[in-house]
Amino acid sequence: MKDREHGRPVKMSYSNINDDSSLYQPTQPYQPASGGQPAPQPQPQQQQQTAPGGGTKMPDRTPHRSGLRTGAIIALVVALLLVFGVGLFAGWQFKSSTMAAPAPEATLQPGASPQVTVPPxxxxxxxxxxxxxxxxxxRPAVVQVNVATARGGGIGSGVIIDKRGYIVTNNHVVEGAQRMQVVLYDxxxxxxxxxxxxxxxxxxxxKINPPAKMVVATLGDSSKLQVGQDVLAVGNPLGITQTVTNGIISxxxxxxxxxxxxxxxxxxxxxxxxxPGNSGGALVDLKGNLIGIPTLAAVDPEFNTPANGVGFAIPVNRVSFIVPQIIQNGAVTHSGRAGLGVSVAAVDPTVAAQDNLAVDFGALIVNVTNGQSAAQAGxxxxxxxxxxxxxxxxxxxxxxxxxxSKNPGxxxxxxxxxxxxxxxxxxxLGELQVKS
Known part of the structure; x- marks a missing residue:
């Protein structure tokens, strides 16, 4: 049994299909905007071509003769407040990650906007x-993210959110990346x-070296969203670039x-x-504002197939809170989430009998962190x-x-x-501590 204050362990299953597309040229070390030393990047074992059509693995597909094949679809358990089911990452998951030195600026900087007027x-x-x-x-602010790893490669999506070339995506899209390439709208x-x-x-x-007049997404306010509101999702599902789907907030x-x-x-x-491939892309409202980052879709646990029309996105307000911290520090320093400062285990009749507990339900406190909320309260x-x-x-x-549903304090x-x-x-309540 794994004890965590938030959530519970979940299972993953993988479906891998070989691919014949190439890795990409190694990236140059990231240079901070001002000061700092670039972090070393993994050295490539051999030179690769940037165009598709080589001889490595790529768990995604575009419908042209380069022969990309969809693969590495990751099924995950999605635990919801009212519904429990199996989830599917809308992108790809790998191992480990490489982190470069961050830029010191933490405020997102807007960039060029397309000369488009969205009517009410x-x-x-x-x-x-x-x-x-x-x-x-x-669409000009949504990019394709090509990732090369020790295990092969993958395709996901990203959104340009800062004129200095910062792009937000999902962690599972870039996890384990040795080399990354971004394909812009043009x-x-x-x-x-x-x-x-x-x-x-x-x-x-x-981060990329930004071209002139690069379009940057306009951030909305996810706290003002309403169920039934029309939305559009923009990304690269199955490697089919710049695909748009529409729906509502369910x-x-x-x-x-x-x-x-x-x-x-x-x-x-x-x-x-x-x-798969939509991960890290854009969920937008009918004003053209980014309201979320599509991340995963549900899977029907009975048939182990994708459940049509059940997808999930990270709210843009969470993105706005987290991304500036990453830009400034290279990591998150404040979770912004409420925490008790305890580790807990689920109580059921078996646990209650083993530990001679008075009840056969609830959350058993296994450990209390000194100096945090629970310890201070006794x-x-x-x-x-x-x-x-x-x-x-x-x-x-x-x-x-x-x-x-609570806040620190x-x-x-x-x-x-x-x-x-x-x-x-x-x-x-205190703040849930960020794991180092």
């Missing part, structure tokens, strides 16, 4: 014209360097558990089709959390769901069992 929606009279204008505005291919990653949120930032505030402790606590659910290892405020805690997943009433004694302890 006027019922059904102009919805098609609005979609066309939004696509014309957004077809230009540029080497890219990894600035930093945030595995806990499945986010990463890469739900908000979904909790999605990926592998390795990655938790998206307030994910946007959409029925806009999201397929919680101890062996206590069983059964309720927070008015919400019953049946297991660790429910505990994580409740904490995901919130005061909560934690009902526990200590032996056979029931008590309520008032706790001021």
């Amino acid at each position: 929606v006027s019922g059904n009279n102009n919805i098609e014209a609005v979609r066309v204008a939004v696509i014309a505005k957004v 077809g230009a291919k540029l080497d890219a360097q990894l600035v930093g990653t945030d595995a806990a949120d499945d986010l990463a930032v890469i 739900a908000l505030g979904r909790r999605v558990d990926e592998s390795g402790g990655t938790v998206i606590p307030n994910a946007i659910q959409t029925d806009a089709p999201i397929n 919680l101890r290892p062996g206590d069983v959390i059964v309720q927070i405020d008015n919400q019953q805690v049946t297991d660790t997943t429910v505990l994580a769901d409740i904490l995901a 919130d005061k909560v009433a934690v009902k526990i069992y200590r032996g056979n004694q029931q008590m309520t302890v008032n706790v001021t």
